[in-house]
Amino acid sequence: MALYNNSLRPFKKVIPTNDNTFTLYSTEFDECYHSTVDGALNESLNKHVIPAFNLHKEKEKITILDICFGLGYNAFSTIYYCITNNIKTKIEIISPEIDEQLVKSLKDFIYPKEFDVISHIINSISDDLYYEDEQFKISIIIGDARESLPIVTKKFDIIYQDAFSPKNNPLLWTREYFTILRKLCSDDVIITTYSSATAVRMGLYENGFLLYEYSPSGIRAGTIASLKVLDLKLIDMELKMSRNKEAKSFKDSDFI
Numbered sequence: 001m002a003l004y005n006n007s008l009r010p011f012k013k014v015i016p017t018n019d020n021t022f023t024l025y026s027t028e029f030d031e032c033y034h035s036t037v038d039g040a041l042n043e044s045l046n047k048h049v050i051p052a053f054n055l056h057k058e059k060e061k062i063t064i065l066d067i068c069f070g071l072g073y074n075a076f077s078t079i080y081y082c083i084t085n086n087i088k089t090k091i092e093i094i095s096p097e098i099d100e101q102l103v104k105s106l107k108d109f110i111y112p113k114e115f116d117v118i119s120h121i122i123n124s125i126s127d128d129l130y131y132e133d134e135q136f137k138i139s140i141i142i143g144d145a146r147e148s149l150p151i152v153t154k155k156f157d158i159i160y161q162d163a164f165s166p167k168n169n170p171l172l173w174t175r176e177y178f179t180i181l182r183k184l185c186s187d188d189v190i191i192t193t194y195s196s197a198t199a200v201r202m203g204l205y206e207n208g209f210l211l212y213e214y215s216p217s218g219i220r221a222g223t224i225a226s227l228k229v230l231d232l233k234l235i236d237m238e239l240k241m242s243r244n245k246e247a248k249s250f251k252d253s254d255f256i
């Protein structure tokens with residue numbers, strides 16, 4: 001699909017964030033990989049990992065789709081969270097990523113000291129795009145997620161929807177994209193995302209997801225999507241749509 005610019009891809013800058021962890025700025029997408037206000041580690045743990053695991057306490061095995069790998073904060077924070085909370089659940093993470101050079105460079109990135117215990121995992125991902133032990137398995141699928149996801153056959157219990165913003169990375173937020181995700185969901189899937197945009201929520205709603213407000217203390221609110229009723233604050237999408245007749249989901253045809 002169009003909208004990507006390989007020639008700008010190598011140009012990135014290291015940026016400090018407010019929780020004293022580092023992220024990158026991407027010239028290609030004109031955007032940071034994390035919120036500098038919320039902080040890279042803080043955002044990853046509080047917007048994605050903790051809410052998803054709080055809603056999946058009982059499982060023996062959890063499969064996670066991490067959209068997209070980037071600096072790997074979401075994947076690495078998941079493992080860090082399991083280790084520090086003595087969670088023994090088997091975890092398999094699959095993560096598409098268009099930027100192979102970025103993943104190959106991660107062993108030189110300045111991660112938070114919290115990740116010191118998993119430096120062997122970071123090195124393995126960076127060298128081989130893969131890691132496996134008795135509890136954790138991570139595989140990176142290099143390429144455009146819009147091409148790789150339709151051929152994935154697994155069902156996922158958790159999806160971290162963490163692409164760049166709809167403005168700069170629109171093809172990972174359209175109704176058609178969420179139709180692809182829908183086919184990859186287990187019945188009790190939890191989708192976490194930092195986006196609270198109505199167009200994003202409508203794209204999910206039009207694919208049969210229920211939407212919930214998620215506001216962890218101290219950081220910006222996001223959205224949780226599920227196919228089941230959750231004990232969270234439900235967003236009444238019918239009411240929203242009746243009040244805003246102009247509102248619509250993003251469509252592939254808006255961009256290509």
Ligand SMILES: C[S@@+](CC[C@H](N)C(=O)[O-])C[C@H]1O[C@@H](n2cnc3c(N)ncnc32)[C@H](O)[C@@H]1O
Nearest residue numbers: 068069070071072073074097098144145163164
């Ligand atoms: C906001 S960053 C992800 C941050 C990451 N989750 C983390 O925790 O560090 C978005 C990532 O999506 C990747 N990306 C953008 N469009 C993509 C596509 N169509 N297919 C695969 N990866 C894509 C970018 O290269 C970038 O690494």
